[in-house]
Amino acid sequence: MSSPTRRVALKVVGGTLGAGAFAYAARPFVQWASALSVDEVLRRHYKELTPDEMSQILRQLEADTKARYGADVHIEDLPPQEGVSFGYALNLSVCIGCRKCAEACHVENNHDRRTNNSYIRVLEMDQGSFDMERGQVDYDHAVPAPGKYYMPVQCHQCDNAPCVKVCPVEATWKEPDGVVVVDYNWCIGCRYCEAACPYHARRFNWQAPEIPADQINPDQGYLSNRIRPKGVVEKCTFCLHRTRRGQLPACLEACPTGARVFGNLLDPDSEIRWVLEHKRVYVLKEELGTRPRFFYFFDV
């Protein structure tokens, strides 16, 4: 059929073409791989880092932020406090759905500016109905609208957190003070936690966040609001870079109706304890057994 020489020649041509095609096809892959640093790829899990290694990583992250975003930031890794267990309550009787909390979160936590990302999603609900099926999140009329009430939803920091259970690499866990955190340097981006969360509390970085340097909040935490890398999952941490220093979360301070109450569940004199003991309190989707630390209550 074909002479040996022709066959060899065809093979050589085919092989060369193939190699060329392979080199071309692999180009973006190589480009991606060459941008990775060995240090970064081999970095160990948060819980395995010695304090020295951690401070080195923090300085590195600060330098990276400067190089990439042009902002001088300070990143800390503040451990939890003994005798502190955070709880959060939200008064549905007074919330007006203005989304100021979502905005404060957006600013505080260095969210991507293009997508208006925020860890808080506010549902406009029908008065007299508890069916989220009839809720709406992208309302744009003046609020509060007649016949509506508003239910902001954010991470409930569940004590029996489905997201923590499903993570195959322990990249997300519950801290001693009750906050569920993500090690952005360990997450593999499988998004199983996003599928598992019943509260739509988790967000994935579909691209690297875009924030102008002058809008970056320089006060950052390793486990909370430092600018996240692309390809990992993030979530509300009750602003732990603030709350672990004794400060209130940003969403609470921004609320114009005082609907939010935050504090230490282990302190019997705390505001949050008073609410839990004296108000009509419920948790969202209690039937799922997630045991949230985020409570809704009504004025009575």
Place this chain on the structure above:
Amino acid sequence: MRVLALSFLALLAACGTDQPGRLRPPPGPPTGATTIHVPDRLTSIPTGEVDALGRPQRAPCVGCHSLRRPARLPSSVDELDEFHQGLRFVHGGVSCASCHVVGDQDVLHRADGTIIPMVDVLQLCAQCHGPQYRDYLHGAHGGMNGAWDLSSGDRVRNNCVDCHDPHQPAFQPSVPVLPPRDRGVLQGRGAR
């Protein structure tokens, strides 16, 4: 097989090289101060004008009322003049005289006639809004800024009139901020 199983167990044992967990000491006794914010509207009023930098100008109450002491309180908002023109009043069945004292812009009076300074307006509101006052005292109404842990810093409580217009206390409709614009919404197949 046994070698396999053993090496697997050895691998599992290699996990858990965690550093000891770090915990900071618990919060100490409250040392921080809790103050109630005094909003500008208790001591001044917007003039509707702006200064050279575009900031709204406010006129202190005392600026006019030290010279001009009305002999009686108006019976309706229509009688108001100057900076008070256009004031909207929707607040149950109360009238101006229910709270204000004729001839003294710096004080208010309670139902029993006790005079209280204007900045203590909370006491005045508390007379009628008992449940809200109770909740406020327990930090469950009104909101705050600063520290949840008073051993680490101070706290500023919002004043009643920070959030509520005393003459029209119900929240007025406003346009919500930060509409969701995440993927899915951006793609034009957005959320309902």
Place this chain on the structure above:
Amino acid sequence: MSDHSPDPVDAIDLPRSPTPLPGHHITYLRFLGRGLRLAFTGSWRFYAWMSVLTAIGLVGLNAWGQQLLHGMQVTAMTDHVSWGLYIANFTFGVGLAAGAVMMVIPAYLYDDHDMHDVVIIGEILAVSAIVVCLGFVIVDMGRPDRLWHILPGIGRFHWPVSMLAWDVLVLNGYLLLNLHIVGYLIYMRYLGRRPARRFYLPFVFLSIVWAISIHTVTAFLYQGLGGRPFWNSALLAPRFIVTAFISGPAFVIVLLEVVRRYGGLRFGDGPIVTLSRVMRITVLLNLFMLGSELFTALYAGGAHATSVKYLFFGAHGKHALVPYIWTAVALNVASGVILLSSRSRTSRRWLLAACGCAFVGVYLEKGMGLIIPGFVPSTLHEVVEYTPTLTEWKISAGVWALGLLVLTVALKIGLAVWTGRMRDASTPAPQVAPVDDDAAAEPA
């Protein structure tokens, strides 16, 4: 293709007389080398087939590179629909891998000798399908550079709590099991020795249990999520197994026909009859289970039925999946009708048509039809739809092409050994003369 050029490997002049056996690893290396050569030589049809697969694979590789470079914004996935085409394909692939065991069960548990002749094909299919699954998991990861985090003992393996950790374990275990079985049996045949039962039989029986486990674990991945009512059903795992025993046999029947035609393997009709009997049951069982799910959701109604309503009829004015699912239902019903009619027993063409319908039907139903409605509506009942982007299609095609490459090469080597065309120099020529087809294994 009329010229009878001998198999290129066989053309190598090797001494036929018994020679002192070189060291074992030398023999093994030579076996690998010959296998590798075989993988790169063949008829023009083989070259064309491999070139097409390689080209698709490269398109996929390029698209994956783009996805890594620019982030997963190049996909249509969102925080609402956080898994899409990749995980849909992954789920289907696990079913295919598990379904291949439908050849192993009759061959080893019921001593079906006809099936025993071709069982190696099922095992090779299992290996290739697992390669596809692992490929889809990797392209779905936001950070594949951190893949080592999921390695037991090296990273932080959240086992036994995370179902995904279980999945990593069972999928790779299944891969290793089948690689061992296939590799051992083929190598022994190459050497012309009787395989020692203790070296493969325990693994064969383990692989049967394991096959069920891979698909059960994959179902548990979804059905364990309380926040997703569409998946949170005890029927999911049984349905997965049943659909696996549709897609697996359907693919194998087609594959057997291809192998019969191009692979030079002679076998009776037994295997195909057995497999079509299996399908005759599983296709109906699947339709029954589907009906049961539909009844449960729709009769009671309420918010938990929204996903089902969305899937089948559309909800809140969105109905992207309606054509998918009705096509799937139509194909599944069609395959059931064909399989029940006597034509499927008398006509190979009708049987293949039934297999095609069943395969595509299950692919649609268990892929996009299962994964996407789990996310629609979202947990806060937002309805965000999902339609894969071109990049996702390219990457998915690339992963499938990779799987088919593995399947082709493994079949080519495996069948060459099985039919005696490739054997160790010291191995006596097989009793059955090798078939006269120069085109070696070439499923197309």
